[in-house]
Amino acid sequence: MLKRTLALAAGLALSASAVLAQAADVLKVSAIPDEAPTELLRKFKPLGAYLEQQLGMKVEFTPVADYPAVVEALATDRIDLAWLGGFTFVQVRLKTGNAIPLVQREQDEKFTSKFISANPEVNSLQDLKGKTFAFGSISSTSGSLMPRYFMLQDGIKPEEFFSRVAYSGAHDATAAWVQAGKVDGGVLNASVWDKLVDSGKVDTAKVKVFATTPPYYDYNWTVRGTLDPALAEKIKLAFLALDPTNPAHKEILDLQAASRFIETKPENYQGIEEAARAAGLLK
Template sequence: MYKSTLALAAGFALSFTSLFSQAADVLKVSAIPDEAPTELLRKFEPLGAYLEQQLDMKVEFIPVADYAAVVEAIAADRIDLAWLGGFTFVQTRLKTGNAIPLVQRAEDATFTSKIISADPSVHSLQDLKGKTFAFGSVSSTSGSLMPRYFMLQDGIKPEAFFSRIAYSGAHDATAAWVQAGKADGGVLNASVWDKLVAAGKVDTDKVKVIATTPPFFDYNWTVRGSLDPALREKIQAAFLALDPANPQHKAILDLQAASRFIATLAENYQGIEEAARAADLLK
């Protein structure tokens, strides 16, 4: 009986080891849902294939319902790597205490947001006084937090300045709302705006940019703090190795709206944390 018990325990240990090994061979990746789910997946697929090749392991993309779900998934170690906005990174770092930002696009060091309108009488932010306005997600750095922060610095409190504010949930949705007249004005990140214009998904004869925010740090790829350091270094090296002179790499970079990836540090997002505290979004 004692031998049987040992054999059974060994069998369980072997099964657990096997399961753990299989889990360790899968890199679970997610992203804040700042665009439509189909668009997020389209952008990720070539990058995921590249990471599988570079890391010699399976890469699985796991979509989430909202920004908060990404934070919770990293905190619970259900996600290994995630594409985060600056504010979402700050929230993740504060919740986990050890989330590590690996890389950002070169463009993210001087990111901006665009304030847009389809109202022919609107030519500046001041012209939107008393009108309706759309932000993206409440947790969006470029679709809510930083534009709101810069408005407050200019003496504009959105709830008092606009007749009504609403949250579209995503940058492309904000552009669609403004174009359809559901909001007199709105704000979205510059990268998505440029992409929508290039794809002909926004009518620039109707919708125009009326203001651009000052620059700020934004998106990054972050890993959970408990991820194996050797794997963490391989992931960072894979991103940094993407070369725009390589046609295959350029296709991946173009989908990410990146000229290249550069290393980043948690300290780069201190300004976003300060902005969030000033807006009473962090306690």
């Protein structure tokens, strides 16, 4: 009986070890859903293949339903690496105390948001007073937090200034709402705006940019704080090695709307935290 018990225990231990070993061979990745899930998957596919080759391990991308889901997944070690906005990074960092931002796109040092409208009479925020307005997700840095912060700096309280404030959930959805006349104005990040214009998915004969925010830090790729430091370093070096003069790398960078990736650090997002507290989004 004792031998059978010991054999069973040993078998269970080996099975557990095998499961852990298998899990360690898979890098679990996600991203804030700031665009449609199909678009996120399309953008990630060549990057995921590149990371698999560089890291020598399987890379799996898992879309999530909303911004808080990414924060929770990183905080509970259910994903290893995530594409975050500045605000979601601050939320993860405050929740875990040890999430590590590895890299950001070069333009994320000076990111901006675009205010748009399809009303030809709208040439400033003041022209939208008493009209309807759309942010993206309430947890979006560029689609909600920073535009709201700059509005407050100018003495504009959105819920009092506009007749109705809505949240579209994503940058491309905000542009679609404005173009369709569902709202009189909206705000989205500059990178998505440029992509929508370049791809013809927004009609600039109907929708125009009438204002741009001051610059701020935004997106980054962050790993959970409990990830093996050696693996985290390999991930960082893989991003930094992406070379725009290499055609295969340029395809990856173009899909990420990146000229190149550069290192980043938690201190870069202190201003985002201060803005979130000023806007009442952090207690």
